Amino acid sequence: MRILLAKCFRPFETAPSDRLAMELMARIREAGHLCELVRVPETDPENLKQLMMTLEIENTDRLVCLDSPSHEIRHPCRILVQLFPLAPAKSHDAFKSDDAVVARVLLSPETGGDQAGVLESMSRVAGRDKTRSFANVGELAAHIIG
Amino acid sequence: MKIAICSSSVPFVQGGYRNIVEWLEAKILEHGHQVEVLYIPQDDGAQTHLQQFAMYRLVDLAQSADRIICFRPFSYAIPHDHKIVWFIHHLRIFYDLWDSNLRGFPDDAQHRGLRDRLRELDTAALVEARKIYTNSRIIGERLKFYNGLDSEILYPPIHNPENYRDLGQNDEIACVCRIEEHKRQHLLVEAMRHTRTPVRLKLSGRCADSLYSQKINQIINENGLANRVSFENRWISDQEKFDEFANCLASAYLPLDEDSFGYPTLEAAHSSKPSITAIDSGGVLEFVRNGHNGFVCHPDPADIADKMDQLYWNRDRARIMGIEANKTIGELEISWSHVLGKLLK
Numbered sequence: 043m044r045i046l047l048a049k050c051f052r053p054f055e056t057a058p059s060d061r062l063a064m065e066l067m068a069r070i071r072e073a074g075h076l077c078e079l080v081r082v083p084e085t086d087p088e089n090l091k092q093l094m095m096t097l098e099i100e101n102t103d104r105l106v107c108l109d110s111p112s113h114e115i116r117h118p119c120r121i122l123v124q125l126f127p128l129a130p131a132k133s134h135d136a137f138k139s140d141d142a143v144v145a146r147v148l149l150s151p152e153t154g155g156d157q158a159g160v161l162e163s164m165s166r167v168a169g170r171d172k173t174r175s176f177a178n179v180g181e182l183a184a185h186i187i188g
Numbered sequence: 189m190k191i192a193i194c195s196s197s198v199p200f201v202q203g204g205y206r207n208i209v210e211w212l213e214a215k216i217l218e219h220g221h222q223v224e225v226l227y228i229p230q231d232d233g234a235q236t237h238l239q240q241f242a243m244y245r246l247v248d249l250a251q252s253a254d255r256i257i258c259f260r261p262f263s264y265a266i267p268h269d270h271k272i273v274w275f276i277h278h279l280r281i282f283y284d285l286w287d288s289n290l291r292g293f294p295d296d297a298q299h300r301g302l303r304d305r306l307r308e309l310d311t312a313a314l315v316e317a318r319k320i321y322t323n324s325r326i327i328g329e330r331l332k333f334y335n336g337l338d339s340e341i342l343y344p345p346i347h348n349p350e351n352y353r354d355l356g357q358n359d360e361i362a363c364v365c366r367i368e369e370h371k372r373q374h375l376l377v378e379a380m381r382h383t384r385t386p387v388r389l390k391l392s393g394r395c396a397d398s399l400y401s402q403k404i405n406q407i408i409n410e411n412g413l414a415n416r417v418s419f420e421n422r423w424i425s426d427q428e429k430f431d432e433f434a435n436c437l438a439s440a441y442l443p444l445d446e447d448s449f450g451y452p453t454l455e456a457a458h459s460s461k462p463s464i465t466a467i468d469s470g471g472v473l474e475f476v477r478n479g480h481n482g483f484v485c486h487p488d489p490a491d492i493a494d495k496m497d498q499l500y501w502n503r504d505r506a507r508i509m510g511i512e513a514n515k516t517i518g519e520l521e522i523s524w525s526h527v528l529g530k531l532l533k
Contacts, residue, residue: 053253
């Protein structure tokens with residue numbers, strides 16, 4: 043399966059979520075799938091939203107959106123993820139540990155185009171018990187692949 | 189210095205357009221600068237080109253990067269005060285391939301309007317660049333013809349040229365590249381029907397088109413060529429590639445209307461091996477000069493076979509042409525030191 047991860051980032055900086063994304067990509071590849079990471083540089087929120095909404099994603103079986111701005115990207119098979127790094131101030135090694143990160147995955151491909159719509163959908167989906175939490179990157183990778 | 193290298197990409201599709209970015213990244217890092225590579229996914233077949241173009245105008249690297257180096261359409265639309273463009277191709281269906289059967293949509297008022305607007309936008313974005321380099325003379329000529337812009341040729345080197353060496357000559361003509369209809373490996377296989385020497389042919393590379401690989405196999409089998417033609421339908425390892433070029437008699441690379449000289453031509457030259465190409469192979473002709481550092485054939489199996497036989501019979505000449513191919517690298521200033529001198533000055 044061709045799995046594309048997407049997130050925004052600050053150029054020339056490495057945030058905890060960037061390390062987590064790399065770890066997730068490595069886990070998915072280890073499982074025998076193709077995986078790439080698309081990173082979009084942060085800019086003001088309105089421009090970032092427009093940018094994400096305009097992205098054309100082809101040749102991809104599954105899109106995994108790793109932060110709120112990237113939830114705007116259109117694709118017929120999306121998994122929306124919110125990442126909650128527990129120890130952003132700790133050393134890089136913290137993110138190699140399986141219990142250092144909690145990720146909540148929202149399983150709806152049907153979110154609306156604007157941020158309010160996304161949040162509303164997240165809440166609604168959560169109410170239908172389609173929100174899953176994962177204690178580590180390995181569990182999250184297994185869920186994405188599955 | 190903080191340098192952002194920007195290009196567009198199609199997810200999971202590899203190719204020369206990624207090599208040039210990733211090799212440049214490695215070389216700039218070796219030079220002690222900070223590098224960020226930015227690939228923006230783009231669908232070249234979509235009918236949303238104007239929106240996609242506009243999207244690049246929203247990418248903001250003004251504060252974070254000291255300089256940006258842009259490659260594939262429409263990454264050069266990213267605004268920046270210090271923008272360098274290393275232009276490797278247009279979105280060709282709106283340019284030189286407009287009148288070809290590759291266009292895929294009608295030549296009507298709507299699409300002509302889109303074509304003209306895209307050309308205007310390309311020109312306006314490219315004018316913002318402090319400097320435009322192209323990866324071949326052909327690309328530079330197109331840029332001048334369609335956009336009225338001057339540029340300078342900056343030929344892309346391969347990643348670690350020191351890994352290529354000359355270990356002698358076996359009986360093989362090596363063809364190492366993607367196996368595709370427009371790379372025309374079938375002409376090489378058909379040429380083997382006409383050869384009069386025991387020269388051999390080895391095709392190496394991934395073929396994504398099963399119909400084309402069947403066609404290659406069919407030509408091999410129907411003509412009893414299996415004992416002289418080897419078809420490795422896979423990406424060979426780097427070490428296998430180094431060995432292939434090190435030991436072959438010559439390389440063959442005859443794509444149809446290529447935009448640049450092609451990495452196989454350069455890999456052969458670093459191994460001091462001549463190349464066989466064709467008169468309609470486009471940018472390859474900027475490197476290969478007939479009878480000097482290789483052969484430029486007609487895209488005709490009999491003519492290709494004649495050149496293969498000449499290389500087989502006259503190995504001294506083949507060796508001398510290989511040495512000349514190696515010298516051509518220097519004559520065309522194809523080196524990372526030259527590239528970095530240009531891009532970082």
